[in-house]
Amino acid sequence: MHAQEALVAHIGELVRRESPSSDLDAVAESAEVVAALGERLLGVAPERIVVDGCTHLGWSFGVPRVLLVGHHDTVWPLGSLERLPFRVDDGIVRGPGCFDMKTGVVMALHAVAALDDRDGVGILITGDEELGSPRSRALIEQRATGCRAALVLEAAGDGGALKVARKGVSLYRVHVTGRAAHAGLEPEKGVNAAVEAAELLLAVAGLGSPDAGTTVTPTLLSAGTTTNTVPAEAAFSVDVRVRTLAEQERVDVAMRALRGRDASVRIEGGPNRPPMEEGSAAELFALASRVAASLGIPPFEGIAVGGASDGNFTAGIGVPTLDGLGAVGGGAHADDEHVIAEFIPQRTALLEGLLRELLSEGSRRSDR
Structure with a gap:
């Protein structure tokens, strides 16, 4: 079993280097900390891949057949450590980004380091997952292409559950342009963008399908300029979550028909x-x-969740994907973010064992 003390110490190294996704300099500095840790554990420096200023890291041992996927960026702004410092209290690891997902990054590096033969393993640690992976999607899909499996080190579900399905995500912004007029003198000469946006918003909310597991949720809404002016502009955002590609396409067609x-x-x-x-x-x-x-290791569940990860991309190109292999804990994106320390060595051993099985399976196939 992997040593808990070393794992927790390495998690502390990563958490203490803040890495908000929107701060490219901070992400670059975080990447250097991850790179240094990986080089110590694996004996080889990673490839540094900078896409539009965002730093990602990759290790490849031979031609990868199994890709480990993680991210080192977080949602936490610079200065969060002053209020929520890294610490371990009564077996609970705390600190911004410890659960989502710097523990998973450390677990991936330790699991691969423990392998006698790493041939066929790839590791990709990205720096923009919390933004929706706009700069790394192509890289993820490229590195996963041809792999037997993608193993995603996002945090586990409650009780250590693995994530066997994730909803797809679509994001929209609906802009409505009307015509301004004085609300008291001649409102009839205006075209009220706020009213039309409200009608469209209700239509959009009706696109959800509980039976299919599809949610269509209008979120951020804005309209108008002053209290005595017919609004000429209005806009609202829409968050869509779907279980199937067919539902994602159905909603997309309906949105574009508004x-x-x-x-x-x-x-x-x-x-x-x-x-x-x-x-x-x-x-x-x-x-x-x-x-x-x-x-x-006690049995765990396989669960479907509404949140998305980079596993959506690997699965989307047809690569078998298992998610939620990372930390056991809770409080993602919240002040009570935490990881249960005793599970870290256990989950790292699970990942190592899974890698061994997948790599030996590949060797058996090549021997035939």
Whole structure:
């Protein structure tokens, strides 16, 4: 079993280097800390991949057949450590980004370092996942192409559950342009963008389908300039979550068909991440369950969740993907973010065992 003290110490190194996704300099500095740790553990420096100023890290051992996916950016702004310092209290690891997902990054590096033969392993640690991976999506899909499996080190579900399905995400901004007029003197000469936006918002909210697991949620809303002016402009954002690609396409068609009565309508955005459908993880979940049993690790569930990850991208190009292999804890993006320390060595051993099985499976196939 991996040493808990070393794992926690290395998590502390990463957490103490703040890395808000929107601060490219901070992300670059964080990447150097991850790179240094990885080089100490793996004996080789990573490839530094800078895309539009954002720093990602990759290790490749031979031709990768299994890709480990993680990210080192967080949602926490600079200065959060002053209020929420890294610490370990009664077996609970705390600090910004410890759960989502710097513990998972450390686990990935330790698991690969423990392998006698790393041939066929790839590691990709990105720096913009919390923004929706705009700069790393192509890189993720490129590195995953041709792999037997993608293992995602995002945090586990409650009780250590692995994530076997994730909803796809689409993000839209609906812009409505009307015509301004004085609200008291001649409102009839205006075209009220706020009213038309409200009508469209209700239509958009009706696109959800509880039976299909599709949620369509209008969120940020704005309209108007002054209290005595008919609003000439209005806009609202829409968050869409879907279980299947067919539902993602259905909602996209409906969104693009929106029209105003008198105002003009412009739609921005679209699908951000494809759904990670449950079938993508079935075989890998069964294998992980067998590995856990062999290690004496208690059984865990396989769950479907509404949140998305970079596993959506790997699954979206047809690579079998298992997610939630990282930290056990809770409080992602909240002040009570935490990791249960005793599970860290156990989960790292599970990842190591899963890697061994997948790599030996590949060797057996090549020997035939």
